[in-house]
Amino acid sequence: MFQIPCPDFSLADTLECGQTFRWRRLPTGGYAGWIEGRTVKVRQEGSALLVESLDSSLTPGRVARYFALDLNLAAILASIDVDAQAHDAIARHRGLRVLRQDPWECLASFICSSYNNIARIQGMIERLCRAYGVSVGFNGYQGYTFPTAEVVAVASERELRALGLGFRAGYLRSTARLIAEGRFALEPLRGVRYAEAKAALLHCEGVGDKVADCVALFGLEQYEAFPIDLWIARAMRYYFRRQKMTPKRLHDFAAKHFGAYAGYAQQYLYHYVRNLRRGTQDSRLKTQVKSSVLGLVS
DNA sequence: CGCCAGGTGCTGA
DNA sequence: TCAGCACATGGC
Numbered sequence: 001m002f003q004i005p006c007p008d009f010s011l012a013d014t015l016e017c018g019q020t021f022r023w024r025r026l027p028t029g030g031y032a033g034w035i036e037g038r039t040v041k042v043r044q045e046g047s048a049l050l051v052e053s054l055d056s057s058l059t060p061g062r063v064a065r066y067f068a069l070d071l072n073l074a075a076i077l078a079s080i081d082v083d084a085q086a087h088d089a090i091a092r093h094r095g096l097r098v099l100r101q102d103p104w105e106c107l108a109s110f111i112c113s114s115y116n117n118i119a120r121i122q123g124m125i126e127r128l129c130r131a132y133g134v135s136v137g138f139n140g141y142q143g144y145t146f147p148t149a150e151v152v153a154v155a156s157e158r159e160l161r162a163l164g165l166g167f168r169a170g171y172l173r174s175t176a177r178l179i180a181e182g183r184f185a186l187e188p189l190r191g192v193r194y195a196e197a198k199a200a201l202l203h204c205e206g207v208g209d210k211v212a213d214c215v216a217l218f219g220l221e222q223y224e225a226f227p228i229d230l231w232i233a234r235a236m237r238y239y240f241r242r243q244k245m246t247p248k249r250l251h252d253f254a255a256k257h258f259g260a261y262a263g264y265a266q267q268y269l270y271h272y273v274r275n276l277r278r279g280t281q282d283s284r285l286k287t288q289v290k291s292s293v294l295g296l297v298s
Numbered sequence: 299c300g301c302c303a304g305g306t307g308c309t310g311a
Numbered sequence: 312t313c314a315g316c317a318c319a320t321g322g323c
Contacts, residue, residue: 018304019304110304111306113303113304113305114303114304114305114306115302115303115304115305115306115318115319116303116304116305116319116320116321117302117303117304117320117321117322117323118303118304119303119321119322119323120303120320120321120322121303121304123321123322124320161319164319164320164321165319165320166318166319166320167306167317167318167319167320168306168318168319169319171306171307205306205307206305206306206307207306208305208306208307209305209306210304210305210306211304211305211306214304227304228304229303229304229305230302230303230304230305231304232304246312246313248312270304274304
């Protein structure tokens with residue numbers, strides 16, 4: 001057990017904003033999950049992060065890196081605090097940080113995310129880990145590591161479908177083989193320009209615009225990436241009340257409007273609009289707030 | 299019990 | 312370039 005300083009940080013917003021699928025909230029208020037393949041429990045006490053792991057190789061430095069605590073969040077948020085909606089999102093979820101996740105786990109997870117809901121994505125990934133990962137026990141918590149691309153690559157599509165992956169089974173298998181056979185490498189994409197990283201990701205089957213941006217942002221430190229899903233498209237109606245906007249035009253706008261950390265803006269907006277429904281008790285007010293933000297009220 | 303979900307690939311204009 | 316469509320599934 002050790003603790004590290006975490007100024008300007010919200011563990012709950014960071015782990016529950018939909019960027020990661022393998023953390024579970026504990027009755028104690030903390031979370032159990034994984035960092036760089038090590039199982040771990042974390043809990044926030046003010047501006048300190050309490051970390052519990054049996055694996056001594058999980059150093060404070062690795063944990064701080066995973067949670068991106070080295071980045072100057074105040075500066076990032078100042079750069080994207082450029083309109084009223086972004087301002088509200090930041091005010092509501094301040095401390096949310098974009099994690100530095102393992103790019104392969106990120107890629108596989110978001111291939112599974114297409115045309116799907118978060119609850120089921122979590123279940124699918126859990127079954128994938130149970131079937132192909134390595135069992136690890138720790139202090140009353142037991143789980144399975146995320147399987148390597150090499151292991152997933154040798155699974156049959158039928159076996160993957162049996163885990164409930166549906167039509168994504170073929171995509172995942174195809175992409176796993178690409179990596180396992182050395183025809184595609186993720187790690188080098190961390191150091192190249194955003195456009196180049198995205199173009200490379202698009203060669204994977206099951207990876208389109210949205211998934212490529214998620215992997216670039218959550219796994220490759222490409223903070224310009226701006227994943228556009230259904231919820232963000234709704235949020236963007238705030239800027240374009242009635243115009244028809246293609247995803248390409250939304251991307252161009254986001255890049256110009258939010259700048260180098262557009263990905264942070266995306267994540268704050270995504271978390272913000274999704275939580276508007278549970279934000280207030282009064283359902284009438286709730287509907288008003290939601291409609292207003294989504295640009296549905298004339 | 300219908301509706302919906304962090305979309306993608308394919309086809310045809 | 313872009314609209315239209317099929318694709319599997321289970322949580323809510």
